[in-house]
Amino acid sequence: MxxxxxxxxxxxxxxxxxxxxxxxxxxxxxxxxxxxxxxxxxxxxxxxxxxxxxxxxxxxxxxxxxxxxxxxxARQEDILTRLREPAVAHEERRFRWLEDPADRTYVFVPVLMVAGVLLSGLAWVVQKVATATARPAERRLAGRLAVLAAPDPAAPGDLDDLPPLGGGPGGRTARLATVTVVGAALLAALIVGLADLTQTRKEEANENEATSVVVQIELRGTDMSSDGKALAAQQIWESCRHSTAAPLRHASLGDLGDGTFAGVVRPALTEHDLMRLRGCLEDAPLERAHLTVVGVGDAEAVEG
Missing domain, CATH: 1.10.287 (Helix Hairpins)
Known part of the structure; x- marks a missing residue:
C-alpha cells in the first residue's frame, strides 16, 4: 500500500x-x-x-x-531464584553408600583411580595412532585447499592486482558525482528553457494595421442574458489590456451575438504579445465566467 x-x-x-x-x-x-x-x-x-x-x-x-x-x-530472575534455593533441597542427590557408615567398603575411590589411569593410557595410544595416520591425509587436504587460500599480505603486488569488491568507495563516489552532474544539468536546462520562454524581449514590429481577436464567453449559474455576457466580456477585456508590452490605447470590443465578441487592437500585436493576451483572456479570474479565444487575425494596412 x-x-x-x-x-x-x-x-x-x-x-x-x-x-x-x-x-x-x-x-x-x-x-x-x-x-x-x-x-x-x-x-x-x-x-x-x-x-x-x-x-x-x-x-x-x-x-x-x-x-x-x-x-x-525474566530469564535472569529465574536463574537467580534457582541459585538462591536452600542447600537442603540438594541433600537427596547424595550417594546412598555415603549415608550409612556400616556399608562403607572404601573401594570406590581406588577403583575410579585405576579406571582413570587405564582410560588415560588407552587415550594416549589412540592419539599416537591417529597422529601417525592423519599426517598424509592432512597433507593431501592442504594441497586441495591451497588454491582457496588468501594471498600473502607481505608479498608485493598480490593484493593490489585484485579488483575491489562492489566497486569500492571510488566507484560509489563516481556514480554519485555522475548523478549529481546530470541532475544539475537537467535542472539548469529546465530553468534556462523556462526563462527563455517567459522572457519579455524586444521583437520586430508587426507591419500590419491591426490585430483582431474573436472570443466566446460562457457563464455558469449567473445571468445568461446578452447584457450579462457583454458586461462580463468587457470586464475581462479591460483587465487584460495591460498584459502586453505595447499599450492597447485603441482596443475596442464589439458584440457579434450569441456570446461571441470581436476585439480590434491597434497597432498590430507581435507574436509574443499575442501569446500574453491570449493567456490573460483565457485565465481571467472572473467568477463563473470563462472566455475562450476562437480566432486571431491581422488586418493589413490599406495603401493609398
Missing amino acids: RKITYVFGALVAAGAGTYLVVYLYRWQWQRAMICGVLLLVVEVMLFGLATLGRLNGLEERLRDTDRRQRELD
Whole structure:
C-alpha cells in the first residue's frame, strides 16, 4: 500500500510540475499558481509519508528491544531464584553408600583411580595412532585447499592486482558525482528553457494595421442574458489590456451575438504579445465566467 501511495504521489507531482511549466509558458498565471500549490501539497504529503514510515520503523524497533529486554530479565530472575534455593533441597542427590557408615567398603575411590589411569593410557595410544595416520591425509587436504587460500599480505603486488569488491568507495563516489552532474544539468536546462520562454524581449514590429481577436464567453449559474455576457466580456477585456508590452490605447470590443465578441487592437500585436493576451483572456479570474479565444487575425494596412 505504501508503494502504491508513493507511485500515485510521484505521478501527481509529475503532472502538476508539467502543467505548471505549460501554464507559465502560456502566461496563464492563475492556473500556474494552482498547479504550483498542488505540487507543493504533494511534496509535503510525500515527505510526511516518508517521515511517518521512519517513525513507525523506529517504534517497531523500540518494541522489539523492550520485549527482548523483558524476556532477558525474566530469564535472569529465574536463574537467580534457582541459585538462591536452600542447600537442603540438594541433600537427596547424595550417594546412598555415603549415608550409612556400616556399608562403607572404601573401594570406590581406588577403583575410579585405576579406571582413570587405564582410560588415560588407552587415550594416549589412540592419539599416537591417529597422529601417525592423519599426517598424509592432512597433507593431501592442504594441497586441495591451497588454491582457496588468501594471498600473502607481505608479498608485493598480490593484493593490489585484485579488483575491489562492489566497486569500492571510488566507484560509489563516481556514480554519485555522475548523478549529481546530470541532475544539475537537467535542472539548469529546465530553468534556462523556462526563462527563455517567459522572457519579455524586444521583437520586430508587426507591419500590419491591426490585430483582431474573436472570443466566446460562457457563464455558469449567473445571468445568461446578452447584457450579462457583454458586461462580463468587457470586464475581462479591460483587465487584460495591460498584459502586453505595447499599450492597447485603441482596443475596442464589439458584440457579434450569441456570446461571441470581436476585439480590434491597434497597432498590430507581435507574436509574443499575442501569446500574453491570449493567456490573460483565457485565465481571467472572473467568477463563473470563462472566455475562450476562437480566432486571431491581422488586418493589413490599406495603401493609398
